[in-house]
Amino acid sequence: MKILKIKVMEKQKFYVGLIFLIFLFCSNISVLAQNDVMMQGFNFNVPVDEANRNGTWWDNLAGKSQELKEAGFTGIWTPPPSKALTGILDTGYSISSHFDLGNYNQRGTVETRYGSRAELENMVRAMHARGIEVYADTILHHITTDYRSLEPNPIVKAYVSGEANNGTRTAYPTNQIVWRVPNAPPGDYYFQIKRYNLPCAANSSERGYEIYATWTSPNPDYPFDPTYPQTQPFNLESEPNNGNGQFNAFPASGSRVWANIGQCGDVDEYKITLTRQADINVILSAMQSECYMGYCDQTRGYRISRVNSSQGELTNALQTLTYTHINYKKDFLCREYLCPKVFCK
Numbered sequence: 151m152k153i154l155k156i157k158v159m160e161k162q163k164f165y166v167g168l169i170f171l172i173f174l175f176c177s178n179i180s181v182l183a184q185n186d187v188m189m190q191g192f193n194f195n196v197p198v199d200e201a202n203r204n205g206t207w208w209d210n211l212a213g214k215s216q217e218l219k220e221a222g223f224t225g226i227w228t229p230p231p232s233k234a235l236t237g238i239l240d241t242g243y244s245i246s247s248h249f250d251l252g253n254y255n256q257r258g259t260v261e262t263r264y265g266s267r268a269e270l271e272n273m274v275r276a277m278h279a280r281g282i283e284v285y286a287d288t289i290l291h292h293i294t295t296d297y298r299s300l301e302p303n304p305i306v307k308a309y310v311s312g313e314a315n316n317g318t319r320t321a322y323p324t325n326q327i328v329w330r331v332p333n334a335p336p337g338d339y340y341f342q343i344k345r346y347n348l349p350c351a352a353n354s355s356e357r358g359y360e361i362y363a364t365w366t367s368p369n370p371d372y373p374f375d376p377t378y379p380q381t382q383p384f385n386l387e388s389e390p391n392n393g394n395g396q397f398n399a400f401p402a403s404g405s406r407v408w409a410n411i412g413q414c415g416d417v418d419e420y421k422i423t424l425t426r427q428a429d430i431n432v433i434l435s436a437m438q439s440e441c442y443m444g445y446c447d448q449t450r451g452y453r454i455s456r457v458n459s460s461q462g463e464l465t466n467a468l469q470t471l472t473y474t475h476i477n478y479k480k481d482f483l484c485r486e487y488l489c490p491k492v493f494c495k
């Protein structure tokens with residue numbers, strides 16, 4: 151009996167162990183089955199019918215939804231569905247309107263690189279029907295503007311003219327301002343440049359800047375874009391150019407001059423000559439000896455402190471334009487499905 155009892159106990163142990171192993175095996179299986187796997191549903195070279203302004207990517211994804219399901223995918227990451235700056239070719243990361251999902255004629259096209267809004271919604275339905283979640287890369291922190299978004303901004307003008315509350319605040323990003331004398335008649339114009347919030351004790355290479363000016367809009371699609379890189383002969387400022395009869399003649403519309411504020415009291419003056427009426431647009435960019443990947447610290451402040459002309463002083467007429475003319479109207483948002491809960495409480 152004793153032997154038999156031991157055998158029974160060993161048999162019981164065997165079955166308990168077996169059940170435990172089966173439990174472990176099954177629980178592993180169930181953990182594996184619960185793991186979600188997401189597919190990156192795009193790359194930056196997805197095909198697009200540029201000539202017909204026809205994106206085909208949403209349709210392509212919709213057509214692969216069953217295949218994706220069978221492969222075990224439970225989620226798909228899509229590119230930004232919004233209309234972007236360069237229209238039909240844009241990968242979507244230079245968003246110009248978060249609320250245009252391929253259903254408005256903007257940036258030269260109704261559809262985005264990936265397709266129309268209807269095609270987008272069809273793709274989402276196809277994925278959902280197969281249990282695949284769709285994650286749109288909405289990049290709500292991206293917005294890309296260009297000259298079409300420029301507007302006069304008197305508050306920025308006052309802020310910059312007041313040198314960011316006398317240096318107690320951060321400078322407005324220098325290269326995010328277009329200074330404009332609108333409808334300037336033919337004649338000579340003298341622009342004075344001053345600094346604010348600059349490291350005065352540092353080497354003067356830390357106080358470099360570029361002045362770009364245009365008054366003929368050579369490229370109507372992008373009139374304020376300097377042609378990079380600057381090629382020889384380089385245009386460099388020549389001191390003394392401190393006003394009161396001292397100035398540098400600006401080379402030509404669409405060119406650039408590299409300069410620096412020698413000491414923090416340095417003023418630089420440039421003369422622009424118009425032979426016919428035009429808007430004069432000036433962009434200043436901060437430059438330093440070391441700029442990360444070509445991006446210099448634009449919180450080094452430079453500003454146009456004075457404009458004189460043959461007709462007299464024009465400093466008050468000088469406009470400070472910023473890239474802020476973006477309309478996010480509440481009632482428009484409420485009609486869109488993207489953000490109603492956020493904006494329409």
Ligand SMILES: [Ca+2]
Pocket residue numbers: 204205206261264265266269
């Ligand atoms: Ca399409």
Ligand SMILES: [Ca+2]
Pocket residue numbers: 387389409410411412416417418
């Ligand atoms: Ca200088």
Ligand SMILES: [Ca+2]
Pocket residue numbers: 389390391392416417418419
């Ligand atoms: Ca000077």
